[in-house]
Amino acid sequence: MTILPPDAHTADLTYQHLPAEQVVxxxxxxxxxxxxxxxxxxxxxxxxxxxxxxxxxEIDEVFVVLSGDATVQFEDGTPDLELRPGSLVRVHTGQKTRWIVRDTLRKVFVAAT
Incomplete structure (x- = not known):
């Protein structure tokens, strides 16, 4: 049995800055x-x-947005996604995206390793 954090909204995370090559x-x-x-x-x-x-x-991933506000744009013509708490999203390996994050976004994810 693995003990999970009691609340995904407030769980402690390990932080770092996103690599410069990903910053638009x-x-x-x-x-x-x-x-x-x-x-x-x-x-x-x-x-x-x-x-x-x-x-x-992107890599193969399913995620649920817990908090925040963002738009994800896809280079392949997939319609833009407006992310809000409760959004359930599936992205695929190789999709090139632009993330416009207006309010700190937190999600729970399941992703291919």
């Missing part, structure tokens, strides 16, 4: 993460990012 504009935001373990070959955890405009190349 402004200063590098802090991102926080706490891995909770693996389930059937996938990582499960909590992730957070400060307000910013950044880019990423």
């Amino acid at each position: 504009s402004g200063p590098a935001p802090r991102v926080g993460e706490r891995l909770l373990g693996d389930v059937a070959g996938a990582s499960v955890g909590i992730w957070e990012i400060e307000p910013s405009v950044t880019c990423d190349v």
Whole structure:
């Protein structure tokens, strides 16, 4: 049995600045993460990012937004996603995205390892 944090909204995370090559504009935001373990070959955890405009190349992942406000734009023509608490999202390996984070975003994720 693994003991998980009692509240994903307030769980302590380990923070670092996002690498400069992922920053589209402004200063590098802090991102926080706490891995909770693996389930059937996938990582499960909590992730957070400060307000910013950044880019990423996604991996296979499903996540639920706990808090925050953001838009995710996709280079491949997939419609933009407006993220709010409760948003349930699936992204695929190789999708190139731009994250416009207006309010610190925290999510719980299950991602391919």
